[in-house]
Amino acid sequence: MTEKTRCIPDFKEMRRDMLVEEVKDPKYIYIPITDLRCPKGDTCVAPGDEIKMGQLIGTRHGGFFDQPIYSTVSGKVVGIEQKLHGLGSKVECIKIENDFKYELHENVKPRTEKEIKKLTKKDLVEIMEKAGLVGLGGGAFPMFIKYKTDKPVEYVLANGVECEPYIISDYQLMKSHAREITEGLVYAMRSVDAKKGVVVFKEKYPELAVKFNEAFKDFPDYDLEVKMIKCFYPQGWELQTIKSALGIKVPVGDLTVDHGIIVSNTSTLYGLYNAVTQRLPMMLRYFSVAGNGIKEEKNFYVRIGTPVKDLVEMCGGYRDEENKVLIIGGPMMGTNLTSDDFIVSQTTTSLVVLNEEKFVEEPCVNCASCVYSCPVNIQPVQIMRAYKQKDKDVINSLEVNKCIECGLCSYVCPSKIHLTEYMRLAKALVK
Numbered sequence: 001m002t003e004k005t006r007c008i009p010d011f012k013e014m015r016r017d018m019l020v021e022e023v024k025d026p027k028y029i030y031i032p033i034t035d036l037r038c039p040k041g042d043t044c045v046a047p048g049d050e051i052k053m054g055q056l057i058g059t060r061h062g063g064f065f066d067q068p069i070y071s072t073v074s075g076k077v078v079g080i081e082q083k084l085h086g087l088g089s090k091v092e093c094i095k096i097e098n099d100f101k102y103e104l105h106e107n108v109k110p111r112t113e114k115e116i117k118k119l120t121k122k123d124l125v126e127i128m129e130k131a132g133l134v135g136l137g138g139g140a141f142p143m144f145i146k147y148k149t150d151k152p153v154e155y156v157l158a159n160g161v162e163c164e165p166y167i168i169s170d171y172q173l174m175k176s177h178a179r180e181i182t183e184g185l186v187y188a189m190r191s192v193d194a195k196k197g198v199v200v201f202k203e204k205y206p207e208l209a210v211k212f213n214e215a216f217k218d219f220p221d222y223d224l225e226v227k228m229i230k231c232f233y234p235q236g237w238e239l240q241t242i243k244s245a246l247g248i249k250v251p252v253g254d255l256t257v258d259h260g261i262i263v264s265n266t267s268t269l270y271g272l273y274n275a276v277t278q279r280l281p282m283m284l285r286y287f288s289v290a291g292n293g294i295k296e297e298k299n300f301y302v303r304i305g306t307p308v309k310d311l312v313e314m315c316g317g318y319r320d321e322e323n324k325v326l327i328i329g330g331p332m333m334g335t336n337l338t339s340d341d342f343i344v345s346q347t348t349t350s351l352v353v354l355n356e357e358k359f360v361e362e363p364c365v366n367c368a369s370c371v372y373s374c375p376v377n378i379q380p381v382q383i384m385r386a387y388k389q390k391d392k393d394v395i396n397s398l399e400v401n402k403c404i405e406c407g408l409c410s411y412v413c414p415s416k417i418h419l420t421e422y423m424r425l426a427k428a429l430v431k
C-alpha cells in the first residue's frame with residue numbers, strides 16, 4: 001500500500017492549557033563549555049571565583065565563529081563537571097553554586113528608548129553576536145551570521161510552527177510574550193532593513209493571532225502580519241514554513257536570504273528583545289517533560305543550566321524505570337539518550353519519555369511510502385540499500401545530503417525500518 005503521509009498525531013491538545021510550573025532553582029547550575037556547533041571552548045573563571053548573573057564566564061569556539069558563555073545565576077564557581085549533551089555525548093560544564101541572590105553583572109543594564117532608537121543595523125547585529133543568540137528551533141545556528149548580510153531582505157519570518165509532536169514550549173512563550181516577540185521581530189527587521197515581518201504558527205491556535213494582532217498595534221511604523229498555516233509535518237522546517245506562509249519555493253540547498261527572506265524562531269526573537277532592551281543574555285526557557293513514560297507531564301519555565309533529573313523528580317519520576325525511552329527534543333527529530341543526566345540548555349525544548357515498544361524490523365515490502373512521504377523528494381529506501389552496499393557513488397547520486405532528518409520515512413514504514421538512522425549513516429559515509 002503506497003501512502004503519502006503528511007499528518008501525524010502531535011499530542012498537543014491536552015498539553016495546550018497545562019499550567020507552567022514555578023520551579024525553585026537548583027543549588028547547582030551547569031553551563032556547557034562546548035555544544036552542537038562549537039566542539040571547543042574555554043573558560044575565563046576558576047573554582048572559587050564569585051560571579052554575577054549575566055557575567056561572561058567563557059567562550060565556545062565554532063568552526064568560523066565564537067560564542068560567549070554567560071552565567072545564569074550569581075554565586076560561586078565550584079569546578080568543571082561532565083554532563084550529557086543533547087547529542088548524547090558528554091561535555092564539560094562549568095558548575096556554579098547558586099547563591100539565590102540573582103545579582104546582575106554590571107554590564108547587564110537596560111537601554112533607554114533613546115539609546116534603542118539610535119542603534120544602527122551594525123549595532124543590532126553586534127548585539128546578536130555578543131548575547132550569543134542562536135537559532136532555538138533546533139539548529140543552534142548563530143543568529144548574527146544570518147543577519148550580517150548586505151543582500152536585500154524583503155521578509156523576516158518569526159517561526160512559531162513547532163511541528164514536532166509533544167513540544168509546546170514555543171507555544172507557551174508566544175501565549176505569554178507576544179508583545180516582546182513582536183518587539184524582537186522589529187529589531188531583527190531593523191538590522192537588515194526588511195520591509196515586512198510575518199509571525200507564522202499553526203492555524204489551530206487562533207488565540208495567538210489575537211495576541212499578536214494586539215501587539216502589532218504598538219508598532220504602527222512596521223508592516224507586520226500573522227500567517228496561520230495548516231497542521232502537517234514538517235511545517236516547521238524553514239523551507240516549508242516559507243512556502244506555506246509566503247507561497248515562495250526556496251530550493252533545498254539555497255540560502256533563504258538569496259530569496260530575500262530570513263527566518264528566526266520566535267524564542268530566538270524573544271532572546272533578541274531581552275538582549276536589546278536589557279543587555280541580558282538568555283537566562284530562562286520553557287521546557288516540557290512529556291510522554292506516556294512519565295508519571296505526571298509538566299511544563300516548566302526554568303533556568304538554563306538546570307539538571308533535567310530535578311525536573312523528572314518534580315514529575316513524579318518514570319512509569320517504568322526499566323523500559324523507558326528518553327528523547328531530548330521531539331520523537332521525530334530528537335536524540336535518544338541513555339541517561340537523564342543532562343541539563344537544560346538554550347536549545348533544549350523538552351524531554352519526551354516513552355514506554356519502550358520493541359519493534360522487530362521486517363524486510364522492505366517495496367510499498368514506496370517512504371519515497372512518497374519524503375518532504376525533500378529523495379528515495380530513502382534506495383539510499384538504505386546503497387548504504388548497505390557501502391556504495392558511495394550511488395548514495396551521492398541519490399542526494400542524501402538533502403535529507404533534513406525529519407523522521408517521516410521511519411514513521412511511515414510498515415516494516416518498521418529505521419530509515420532515518422540509515423540516512424544519518426549514509427551521510428556520514430559520504431562526508
Ligand code: SF4
Nearest residue numbers: 374403404406407409
Ligand atoms: S528523514 Fe530524510 S529521507 Fe526520511 S523523510 Fe525525512 S527528509 Fe526524507
Ligand code: SF4
Nearest residue numbers: 364365367368370413
Ligand atoms: S523501506 Fe519501508 S516504507 Fe520504504 S518501501 Fe520499504 S517497506 Fe515501504
